[in-house]
Amino acid sequence: MGEFKILEIKQSIFEDNDKDAESLRQELKKQKTFLLNLMSSPGAGKTTTLTKTIEALKDEMAIGVMEADIDSDVDAQAISKTGVKVVQLHTGGMCHLDADMTRQGIKGLGAEGIDLAILENVGNLVCPAEFDTGASKNAMILSVPEGDDKPLKYPLMFRVCDVLLINKIDVMEYFDFDLEECMERARKLNPDIKVIPISAKTGEGIEGWANWLRSEVKKWQQGME
């Protein structure tokens, strides 16, 4: 088991979250830590995807994970089995994390020396999209059972994300999900969004996703982003 602790997050005192997020981003850049903000609906597969991502990358970079949850520590327990540093952030009912809350998590994690810090945000397609956490990149997971119409209904989330992982493609045949249609809807909102279909369960597509992440971490550390 990796290190694992629970941190009760305090409400942010900063009024200007955008400014605070930019300042956190610069701090992390200086210490060469790439921060990924991972968002999705409840149950889209964030924790399973994360476990597979860590397995793919942990031998080549130092990884730390912040698990944001209103309550419980089931996700942090699952992640800690991969052997990486994990901190469970209890948000006390808050529906999203802002930059100051993320900074508390980064401190709790002790992110010096960490190449890739991953924030598993609260499962919610609405509120987390509205708050810059200071992340280097934003990613979201949409799972096949949720339906291909989600870009129409939660447009901001699709706009703020650099990557869209479409998860649970192994069960595609049991659901009425049009992959092309979904990608087109996402790109209409965000022409630059990178779409990667995956199955965290079977491992399909994880290599492509790990390649993207590896390349982004390198660019970040070399100051090219």
Next chain:
Amino acid sequence: MGEFKILEIKQSIFEDNDKDAESLRQELKKQKTFLLNLMSSPGAGKTTTLTKTIEALKDEMAIGVMEADIDSDVDAQAISKTGVKVVQLHTGGMCHLDADMTRQGIKGLGAEGIDLAILENVGNLVCPAEFDTGASKNAMILSVPEGDDKPLKYPLMFRVCDVLLINKIDVMEYFDFDLEECMERARKLNPDIKVIPISAKTGEGIEGWANWLRSEVKKWQQGME
């Protein structure tokens, strides 16, 4: 197609939402309108469940539906095909509805003469649980692909609901979902919660759900609740 209009909802001006919700509940009781607040994650199947529910009950009672969404009107379009009155509530980015916003919806619907008004809340397991909408009863849908651990992670939502519909049971065999375990977790948080497994797609379990709803509407209209 039933009546169908779009309403831009204004931010609430009331400071005491609980009081306002109670007052809306009493107004609705006087006019014999039962209000169901239906909540879930994005993609759990609220709209499909609603369509099947309406089909089961529309010949015996007057039904009106309020579809809350940040953007788009795809759900209202789907529901209006059932022939009932529908109003699409655009929340302008808000992640939940409170009692005043619900009242705006009720006015937009013209709920006089409506036996059963259904509010399809914003797809979100966090924020809607914190705001009393003035509903007679709260129901939530958890879908099998989301996982049986959701009561551990979103406890407040399970506490405030009178009914838990477990949807998409037709795909149970493709997912690692323990129905008994899930029900036990929900009942630990809320011993009185009624759990009804359904498949909105195949129609399984919809009769039991419609029976519960029919009986609650009757009790409400007879002043027994």
